[in-house]
Amino acid sequence: MSDITEPHLMVNGTKFTIDDSWLGESLLYTLREQLGLYGSKNACEQGECGSCSIMFDEALVCSCLVLTGNAVGREIQTIESLAPDGSLSDIQQAFVDVGAIQCGFCTPGLLVTIKDFLESNAEPTDLEIREAISGNLCRCTGYGRIVEAVRVASKASEGTEETLNDND
Amino acid sequence: MTTIESHKVATDSGVGVSAQRPDAIPKVTGEFVFSSDLSSQNMLWGRTLRSPHSSARIRNIDYSEALAISGVHAILTATDVPGKNLFGLDHPDQPVLADDIVRYAGEPIAIVAAEHPEIAAKAIGAINVDFEILTPLVDSEIAITAEPIHPEGNVIRHLEIDYGDPNASGEVIVEGTYEVGMQDQAFMGTESGMAVPSSDGSVDLFISTQWLHSDRNQIIEALDLPEDMVRLTLAGVGGAFGGREDVSMHVHLCMLALHTGRPVKMVYDRNESFLGHVHRHPAKIWYRHHANRDGRIVKVEGKIILDGGAYASTTSAVLANACCFSTGPYNVANAQIEGWGVRTNNPPCGAMRGFGNVQTCFAIEAQMDKVATALNVDPIELRLRNALKTGDKIITGQTITGAAPVKEVITSLAGHPMPEPAEDNLLARPGGTGRTSDQKHIKRGIGFAVSIKNLMFAEGFDDSSEALCRVNDGAVAIHTACVEVGQGFVTLVQQIAEEVLGISDIEIIPADTSIGSAGSTSASRQTWMSGGAVLKACEAVVKNLTEQIEREEGVKFQNIDGTLVSEDGATTIPIEEALRGRSLEEKVVHHHAPTFPLNEKGQGNAHVSFAFAAHRAVVDVDQELGLVRVIEIATSQDVGRILNPLQAVGQIEGGIAQGLGLAVLEELIMKDGVIQNANFTDYLLPTALDTPPIEIASLIEEPEPGAPFGAKGIGEPPTISSTPAIVAAIRDATGLDLRRVPVRPEDIALE
Numbered sequence A: 001m002s003d004i005t006e007p008h009l010m011v012n013g014t015k016f017t018i019d020d021s022w023l024g025e026s027l028l029y030t031l032r033e034q035l036g037l038y039g040s041k042n043a044c045e046q047g048e049c050g051s052c053s054i055m056f057d058e059a060l061v062c063s064c065l066v067l068t069g070n071a072v073g074r075e076i077q078t079i080e081s082l083a084p085d086g087s088l089s090d091i092q093q094a095f096v097d098v099g100a101i102q103c104g105f106c107t108p109g110l111l112v113t114i115k116d117f118l119e120s121n122a123e124p125t126d127l128e129i130r131e132a133i134s135g136n137l138c139r140c141t142g143y144g145r146i147v148e149a150v151r152v153a154s155k156a157s158e159g160t161e162e163t164l165n166d167n168d
Numbered sequence B: 001m002t003t004i005e006s007h008k009v010a011t012d013s014g015v016g017v018s019a020q021r022p023d024a025i026p027k028v029t030g031e032f033v034f035s036s037d038l039s040s041q042n043m044l045w046g047r048t049l050r051s052p053h054s055s056a057r058i059r060n061i062d063y064s065e066a067l068a069i070s071g072v073h074a075i076l077t078a079t080d081v082p083g084k085n086l087f088g089l090d091h092p093d094q095p096v097l098a099d100d101i102v103r104y105a106g107e108p109i110a111i112v113a114a115e116h117p118e119i120a121a122k123a124i125g126a127i128n129v130d131f132e133i134l135t136p137l138v139d140s141e142i143a144i145t146a147e148p149i150h151p152e153g154n155v156i157r158h159l160e161i162d163y164g165d166p167n168a169s170g171e172v173i174v175e176g177t178y179e180v181g182m183q184d185q186a187f188m189g190t191e192s193g194m195a196v197p198s199s200d201g202s203v204d205l206f207i208s209t210q211w212l213h214s215d216r217n218q219i220i221e222a223l224d225l226p227e228d229m230v231r232l233t234l235a236g237v238g239g240a241f242g243g244r245e246d247v248s249m250h251v252h253l254c255m256l257a258l259h260t261g262r263p264v265k266m267v268y269d270r271n272e273s274f275l276g277h278v279h280r281h282p283a284k285i286w287y288r289h290h291a292n293r294d295g296r297i298v299k300v301e302g303k304i305i306l307d308g309g310a311y312a313s314t315t316s317a318v319l320a321n322a323c324c325f326s327t328g329p330y331n332v333a334n335a336q337i338e339g340w341g342v343r344t345n346n347p348p349c350g351a352m353r354g355f356g357n358v359q360t361c362f363a364i365e366a367q368m369d370k371v372a373t374a375l376n377v378d379p380i381e382l383r384l385r386n387a388l389k390t391g392d393k394i395i396t397g398q399t400i401t402g403a404a405p406v407k408e409v410i411t412s413l414a415g416h417p418m419p420e421p422a423e424d425n426l427l428a429r430p431g432g433t434g435r436t437s438d439q440k441h442i443k444r445g446i447g448f449a450v451s452i453k454n455l456m457f458a459e460g461f462d463d464s465s466e467a468l469c470r471v472n473d474g475a476v477a478i479h480t481a482c483v484e485v486g487q488g489f490v491t492l493v494q495q496i497a498e499e500v501l502g503i504s505d506i507e508i509i510p511a512d513t514s515i516g517s518a519g520s521t522s523a524s525r526q527t528w529m530s531g532g533a534v535l536k537a538c539e540a541v542v543k544n545l546t547e548q549i550e551r552e553e554g555v556k557f558q559n560i561d562g563t564l565v566s567e568d569g570a571t572t573i574p575i576e577e578a579l580r581g582r583s584l585e586e587k588v589v590h591h592h593a594p595t596f597p598l599n600e601k602g603q604g605n606a607h608v609s610f611a612f613a614a615h616r617a618v619v620d621v622d623q624e625l626g627l628v629r630v631i632e633i634a635t636s637q638d639v640g641r642i643l644n645p646l647q648a649v650g651q652i653e654g655g656i657a658q659g660l661g662l663a664v665l666e667e668l669i670m671k672d673g674v675i676q677n678a679n680f681t682d683y684l685l686p687t688a689l690d691t692p693p694i695e696i697a698s699l700i701e702e703p704e705p706g707a708p709f710g711a712k713g714i715g716e717p718p719t720i721s722s723t724p725a726i727v728a729a730i731r732d733a734t735g736l737d738l739r740r741v742p743v744r745p746e747d748i749a750l751e
Helices: A027-034 A090-098 A107-120 A126-132 A144-167 B024-029 B117-126 B212-223 B250-262 B271-276 B314-322 B357-375 B379-386 B406-414 B489-501 B526-553 B643-664 B717-734 B743-749
Strands: A008-011 A014-015 A053-056 A059-062 A073-076 B045-052 B058-062 B074-075 B107-116 B130-135 B156-163 B171-182 B194-197 B203-207 B231-236 B262-267 B283-291 B297-307 B334-342 B440-455 B464-472 B475-480 B506-509 B557-560 B563-566 B572-574 B583-591 B611-622 B627-638 B693-699
Touching: A014 B058, A027 B526, A059 A107, A073 B506, A073 B643, A090 A107, A090 A144, A090 B024, A107 B024, A107 B563, A126 A144, A144 B643, B024 B440, B045 B117, B045 B271, B058 B107, B058 B572, B074 B117, B074 B250, B107 B117, B107 B250, B156 B314, B171 B357, B171 B572, B194 B250, B203 B212, B203 B250, B203 B297, B212 B231, B212 B250, B212 B611, B250 B262, B271 B357, B283 B357, B297 B357, B314 B334, B334 B627, B357 B440, B357 B489, B379 B611, B406 B440, B406 B693, B440 B693, B464 B489, B464 B526, B475 B489, B475 B526, B489 B506, B526 B563, B563 B611, B583 B693, B611 B717, B627 B643, B627 B717, B627 B743, B643 B693
Parallel strands: A008 A073, B045 B262, B203 B231, B297 B334, B475 B506, B627 B693
Antiparallel strands: A008 A014, A053 A059, A053 A073, B045 B107, B058 B130, B074 B107, B156 B334, B171 B283, B194 B203, B194 B262, B283 B297, B440 B611, B464 B475, B464 B583, B557 B563, B563 B572, B611 B627
C-alpha cells in the first residue's frame, strides 16, 4: 500500500515519482504526459495497433492497456531505452539504412516489438517476421522495408556473434 | 528537356541516390516530435462534442452542468464563432460548429477546454443537446432528386463528357455495374495540435496537416482575424493520404486558446479520428463498353455517382478525376460519360490517395477483362492493343505531350516471373492461423490491371510553390511551406540542394506560414512543385553567385557540373568553394504549365501530366470459406526519373498495401449514415501478414518534359490499379463476378 500512497515508476532504469498522477490513467498517458517520454505513441488506445508497445517486466505489452496503478513496482522499458548512450541499436540502424521509416509514427512500437522478437528468434524466416510484427500496424510502408530491416538486423546480430566467436 | 539535361546523373550524392532521411534518426529513437507530442506550461486539453445522429435539428444545447465541473475552463458553441461559421477546402459550406442542423453523424456541436483530458471527456458527457431526429438521406442515387439537405442543394457537381461520335457502336458490347465502399485514410497519428494565444489577440497553431496556407485562409475567416494574426507551423505528421487536407480541429483549437488565454492541445482518439476527417468517396458506377473484333475499344458509356456526404470538401475535383479518366489508360475514340458528386447525410468524403481514379479504375479494369472474355482475347493483349501513348488524346480532348509508357509498363510486368507455390505453412494459407482453411480447397488466381493518374491540381487552378534558399558562409538553409507527411520530401530537399550547390549540410527550416504557400501535399505534386521551387531557388543563388564573381574577376563564368569555369578557362571554382564567405538569398515561386477548365462538353486541357502503372496480383482463395490470401503483387510503374530509389520503393510498397486494403479488407460500414466500425478492431487495416511481398518488375524512367529532373510523382499510382488486379485474381480463382470492393468473405462464400 505504501506504493499507492507514495507511488513511483521504474522506467528505463530510472525511478520516477508520480505523485502528480491519477493512478487510473493509462500507463501510456502517464509515460507521455506526466513523465515526458513521448516516444511511445498513441494511435488507437485500445491495444490494436502496437504503436505504444513497451516491455513490462519481461512481457511485450501495449502500454495503453495498462493502468498506471498496475505498473507501480514493475520494470518498464520504452523506446527511449533502445539507444541510451545515443548509439543506435542494430534494429534502429537497420530501419535507417533500408528505408523502413516514412511518417515514423508506428516506428517506436515496431522497434520495441522487433527487439523483443529477435531476442527469442535470432534467425527468423520472413513469415515468422511478418507474424511477429502483425500486431503493429503501419499505414505508410506496406511492411516491405520493415521486414527487410528485421532481416538485416538479425544478420547484424549474427555477425556480432561470429566476431565474438572469432575472439574466442 | 533542358532542365533534365543540365543536371548530371549523380553517382554518390545529390539526386538519384538513396540518401538517408534527415528525420530518420529522431524517428527511430522516439525523439521526433509529432503533433500529439506537443505540450506547454499551463496547457489545457480540448475535446469536441459530436452529433450521434446523421440528420437532426438542434432544439437546444444546455451546458450549464458541464461548465460547473471543476477544471472545465470553456465550453463554446456555434454562437461563439467570432467570424463566419463556415469553412471548406473547395468553398465554405460546412459549419465550424453546428448551429441549428446537424447533417452527419460526427458533426461537431460544442468544444470544451479543461485541465485534464478525462475532465474534458466528462464535460462532453454532461452537455445536454435536445435533438429533433430527422430521417437521413443516405442513398447517393436518390439524393440527386431528393429534397435538398443543404442550402446549396444535393448535387455538388454534375459533369458530362461528350467525346467523339455518340452514335458509334462496337461489334461486342459489355455492360456492368460496380460499387466501391467507403475507405478511410487511417493514418497512424490521429489529428492533433496545439494553439498558443498571444496577448495581442493573435494565435499560433502547431498542427499536423497537408496544406498550411489553405488551413490558415479558412481559419482567419472563422476567427475574423487578419492573416498575420493567425500563424501556422507544421507539427510532426503521422501520415496523411488525403485525410488531412481538410480543416478538422484547427478553428476549434484557436477559439479555445483565444477564449481561455491559455495554450490548448487536442488529440483525437481513434474513434474521433474516423469521425473527424473526410473519407474516400463511395461510388456507384455503370459502364457499357463497345469493342470491335480487332480488339479495339470503340466507345465507352459511363455513369458515375460519388457520395460526397454532407459537405462538399473536394468532391468536385474528385468527380472530375473520376470522369476524365473514366476510360482508363486506353485510347478510346468515343465516350459519353456522366458523373454526379452528391450530398447525403453520410460522413463527408474528400481526398484520399488516388482521388477519384481509384473508383473508376476498379470498374474499368473489370470491364476490360469482360471485353477480353467476350472477344476471346488475352486480357493483357487487349490492354496492349488499346494502350495510350504520347501524342494520343484522352477523352477530354487533351493530347498527351509528356511520357506515356503504357505499353512498357504492361509488357515489363507481363514478362516478370510468377511466384512459387506457397509453402505449406498454416500462416501462409488464406485466413492464416485460424487453421480452418483446407489446403485442398485452395485455388490460385492471377489478375492484371493498369491505371492512369493525373499529377498535380487541374482545371485551371493556379498551382504554385514558393521556396527560399539562403546561403551564409557556405551554410545552406532551405525554407518552404511544403508539408512532410512521411513521403520523404525533406530528403529530396537536401538532395536537390546538394545537387545544385555541392554542399551536403543543408538545414531545412520548419514549414510554416511565414513563407508563401507550397500548395497541398497531395495529387502526387510536391516533388514537381516544391521540389521544383527548391531547385529554382538554388539555381537562382548560383546565378547570383556567378554574377558576383564575374563582377569581381571581370570575366564571364559558366556553370559546368557544379564548377564555375571562366570564359578563358583560366579560373575554375567549385560552387561549394565559391559560396564560402558569402551571404546570398533567393526566393522563387514555381508554377507548372497552365491548365484550363473543362467546357460544357467536358473538353479542355485540364491536366498537367499523367503517370501510369500496372499491377499483377496472385491470390490463393478458399472459396468455401470466402478467405483470400494475396500471395504477391508485382508492379511496373512510369516514374519519369527516380530521385531516391529507396523512397520510391517505399511509396510503391505502401501504396499497394492501401490498394490491397480496399480490395479485401477496408470499409467503413454505415447504418443510417452512422459509421458502425470507427475503430481498429472492426476497421481492418492490412497487417504484415495480410500484405504480401511486393515485386517491382520495372520502374520505367522516361523523363517527363517540364518536370524537375524529369521526375513524375509516384505516390498515387500504386494505390490505383493494385485493387482491381487483386479482385481480378479472385475472379480468376473463383469464377465469380465480384462487382464490389472490398470483396468480403460472404461475397465469395455465399455467391
